[in-house]
Amino acid sequence: MSHVSHWLAIGALAVIAVLIPMGMMLVSWLLRPSVPERDKRATYESGEVPTGTTRIRFNIQYYMVALLFVVFDVETVLIFPWTVIYRSALDAGASLTQVLAPMLAFIGILVVALVWAWRKGAVEWARSPRAEREAGDMAGRR
Amino acid sequence: MAATPLQEDVTLLPETIARTLGLDAYGFAGQILAALIGAFIVGNVMLAMTGVAGPWAKRKITAAFTDRIAVNRVGPFGLLIIVADAVRLLSKELIVPENVDRPAWDLAPLVVAGSALLGFAVIPMGNGIHLADPEVGLAYVFATASLASVGLVMAGYASNNKYSLLGGLRAVAQNVAYEIPLVVTGVSVVIFAGSLRMGEIVAVQRETLVVLAGVPIPSWFAIVNPFAFVLFVVANLAEVGRNPFDTPEAPTEIVAGYQTEYSSVYFVLFYLGEFVHIFLGGAIIATLFLGGPAGPVLPGFVWFVIKIWAVFLFTQWARSAMPRVRIDQLMEIGWKGLLVLSFANLVLTAIIVGVIA
Numbered sequence: 248m249s250h251v252s253h254w255l256a257i258g259a260l261a262v263i264a265v266l267i268p269m270g271m272m273l274v275s276w277l278l279r280p281s282v283p284e285r286d287k288r289a290t291y292e293s294g295e296v297p298t299g300t301t302r303i304r305f306n307i308q309y310y311m312v313a314l315l316f317v318v319f320d321v322e323t324v325l326i327f328p329w330t331v332i333y334r335s336a337l338d339a340g341a342s343l344t345q346v347l348a349p350m351l352a353f354i355g356i357l358v359v360a361l362v363w364a365w366r367k368g369a370v371e372w373a374r375s376p377r378a379e380r381e382a383g384d385m386a387g388r389r
Numbered sequence: 390m391a392a393t394p395l396q397e398d399v400t401l402l403p404e405t406i407a408r409t410l411g412l413d414a415y416g417f418a419g420q421i422l423a424a425l426i427g428a429f430i431v432g433n434v435m436l437a438m439t440g441v442a443g444p445w446a447k448r449k450i451t452a453a454f455t456d457r458i459a460v461n462r463v464g465p466f467g468l469l470i471i472v473a474d475a476v477r478l479l480s481k482e483l484i485v486p487e488n489v490d491r492p493a494w495d496l497a498p499l500v501v502a503g504s505a506l507l508g509f510a511v512i513p514m515g516n517g518i519h520l521a522d523p524e525v526g527l528a529y530v531f532a533t534a535s536l537a538s539v540g541l542v543m544a545g546y547a548s549n550n551k552y553s554l555l556g557g558l559r560a561v562a563q564n565v566a567y568e569i570p571l572v573v574t575g576v577s578v579v580i581f582a583g584s585l586r587m588g589e590i591v592a593v594q595r596e597t598l599v600v601l602a603g604v605p606i607p608s609w610f611a612i613v614n615p616f617a618f619v620l621f622v623v624a625n626l627a628e629v630g631r632n633p634f635d636t637p638e639a640p641t642e643i644v645a646g647y648q649t650e651y652s653s654v655y656f657v658l659f660y661l662g663e664f665v666h667i668f669l670g671g672a673i674i675a676t677l678f679l680g681g682p683a684g685p686v687l688p689g690f691v692w693f694v695i696k697i698w699a700v701f702l703f704t705q706w707a708r709s710a711m712p713r714v715r716i717d718q719l720m721e722i723g724w725k726g727l728l729v730l731s732f733a734n735l736v737l738t739a740i741i742v743g744v745i746a
């Protein structure tokens with residue numbers, strides 16, 4: 248099978264993967280009633296009347312995690328080709344140090360970065376001052 | 390284990406279809422038609438499995454764990470509840486909440502359900518049910534599996550609901566945190582197999598590892614490298630968002646997370662996407678670690694189904710047996726535990742393979 252036909256099949260599945268949900272939407276559109284009502288459309292926040300805007304300030308930690316992810320994801324992309332050629336390179340007569348040492352150095356640099364991020368508290372979930380205070384109170388009472 | 394990659398001449402599903410229906414005569418158009426028919430078959434096989442799993446098997450399994458009976462009124466073993474539920478859910482009114490971000494809000498369910506189905510293109514399901522086998526198969530399947538996070542954050546942000554927003558953010562934080570261990574553990578298998586092609590990864594596992602009491606034990610990577618297997622299963626559990634890692638939905642904390650504001654067919658699509666995702670995770674586990682469709686006596690496809698249902702059963706077991714971890718614990722398990730262990734596994738695998746080979 249040629250390269251084209253592999254990706255043709257994948258493209259075909261992509262089309263099907265969109266058409267199936269669309270078909271379900273169509274069926275549902277034909278079946279379902281529509282009884283518009285103002286209260287029904289209110290934002291559902293456990294029965295409370297929603298206060299303020301939805302665009303709330305959320306934990307900065309989500310950004311830190313995303314940043315870390317970018318670093319490590321780029322790095323997995325670089326690991327992929329190495330794992331593919333690893334055995335064939337060994338079989339072709341390359342020595343173990345020749346194939347392993349560069350990747351160990353690469354992973355070593357990453358480990359240094361991870362340790363740095365770890366010690367900076369980037370992988371720890373940030374806690375609000377209030378939560379810290381309450382935790383302190385709990386410890387004091389004990 | 391073979392040092393040279395096994396070259397096998399496996400016919401893929403579109404080819405088989407083209408030959409049986411005589412579509413070869415129509416050139417490229419025939420190829421496209423054959424690919425579409427093949428994709429339709431694969432898509433519907435997965436939908437059928439999800440249909441059984443979502444409304445019926447999930448309830449039955451959870452009921453068995455909690456000593457209840459669950460659905461048993463409609464049809465034999467309550468099986469017809471699948472039809473009843475499908476009709477019920479699809480005929481619900483679609484409530485569009487105030488101020489939702491319209492195109493994104495409508496597209497999110499499509500992305501979640503569609504991306505999950507997309508991954509099955511490269512999974513060898515046995516008996517020639519294998520849509521495509523590109524050289525980058527494994528990278529492709531990881532890529533499509535993580536597309537769902539885009540849909541989840543779209544849903545969370547577009548819903549104009551604080552709980553949805555938090556759920557979407559949690560989903561992304563969790564998916565990205567466990568994506569790295571998942572991929573790094575996955576490629577440790579590639580060190581053995583020497584190829585990213587799913588067909589080849591499965592072919593390598595067909596060899597006999599040892600013969601125990603006359604029974605040949607195949608070199609499934611779950612047996613060759615059980616450490617990687619355990620890591621992968623745990624990371625996969627987090628990736629599909631099942632207990633103990635279901636913080637993005639966390640019904641007791643943030644209502645239903647990113648899907649709070651979705652009703653009717655959109656809810657069905659989220660639910661469907663989630664289950665297809667579990668099966669995709671199961672299919673990746675089966676292909677990488679459990680020899681794909683390989684197995685004695687029964688045909689390959691049956692074994693493939695058994696294996697992915699075993700993984701499904703495991704996720705449901707975990708769901709019934711384990712409490713949810715807190716979001717900060719989740720991050721610590723991911724970044725401090727699994728990440729470090731997965732890199733240790735990668736380096737150790739490389740060294741062991743290097744010493745043995």
